[in-house]
Amino acid sequence: EPEVTQTPSHQVTQMGQEVILRCVPISNHLYFYWYRQILGQKVEFLVSFYNNEISEKSEIFDDQFSVERPDGSNFTLKIRSTKLEDSAMYFCASRDRTSGYNEQFFGPGTRLTVL
Amino acid sequence: AQSVTQLDSQVPVFEEAPVELRCNYSSSVSVYLFWYVQYPNQGLQLLLKYLSGSTLVKGINGFEAEFNKSQTSFHLRKPSVHISDTAEYFCAVGGGAQKLVFGQGTRLTINP
Numbered sequence: 733e734p735e736v737t738q739t740p741s742h743q744v745t746q747m748g749q750e751v752i753l754r755c756v757p758i759s760n761h762l763y764f765y766w767y768r769q770i771l772g773q774k775v776e777f778l779v780s781f782y783n784n785e786i787s788e789k790s791e792i793f794d795d796q797f798s799v800e801r802p803d804g805s806n807f808t809l810k811i812r813s814t815k816l817e818d819s820a821m822y823f824c825a826s827r828d829r830t831s832g833y834n835e836q837f838f839g840p841g842t843r844l845t846v847l
Numbered sequence: 848a849q850s851v852t853q854l855d856s857q858v859p860v861f862e863e864a865p866v867e868l869r870c871n872y873s874s875s876v877s878v879y880l881f882w883y884v885q886y887p888n889q890g891l892q893l894l895l896k897y898l899s900g901s902t903l904v905k906g907i908n909g910f911e912a913e914f915n916k917s918q919t920s921f922h923l924r925k926p927s928v929h930i931s932d933t934a935e936y937f938c939a940v941g942g943g944a945q946k947l948v949f950g951q952g953t954r955l956t957i958n959p
Contacts, residue, residue: 736890765946765947767949774951774952775947775949775952777946777948835881835896838883838890
């Protein structure tokens with residue numbers, strides 16, 4: 733069964749460093765999302781992406797964040813200068829355009845630890 | 848704006864007992880409602896969804912949920928739980944907007 737994959741599973745970085753989190757969505761999906769979950773808190777929406785542009789972003793998704801679909805398979809989230817409060821689990825999700833409803837398929841997540 | 852409230856942060860139950868995890872939502876538009884499960888150290892897996900039609904929806908692993916529009920609720924139930932149901936459960940709403948809005952999660956702990 734097709735699934736969303738994410739790499740790495742765990743990333744440790746120093747405050748102020750840039751990180752890139754990678755996702756491979758399900759191959760025929762066209763809508764892509766990033767969510768994050770700070771330890772012990774709820775899952776929060778960051779950004780949605782369709783047709784090579786951001787379709788919606790949350791207040792969390794400030795200028796330090798960017799997303800890109802560099803090729804036909806990868807979808808990346810970049811944090812330019814990480815802060816301690818960026819430590820969280822980051823989930824990628826994708827959705828089939830033909831879905832009339834908003835069923836999103838989630839990857840296993842990348843745990844980002846900022847020291 | 849949409850929001851979701853899960854009324855219980857933790858629910859301990861004994862194995863083979865029934866369980867109900869409560870979820871209330873708020874939305875100004877038509878909604879789609881979802882329950883996701885997160886097993887330890889894993890991602891989010893869809894348990895079930897309500898799109899329209901019958902208010903009682905059945906999902907995987909013997910779970911079901913009932914959509915109640917008048918009470919704006921979408922409670923999750925299982926008549927008999929198993930140790931393997933130990934996980935975090937998230938209720939979510941998605942409607943006209945692209946994004947999903949999640950509740951705070953309910954940690955279900957099954958005791959033998």
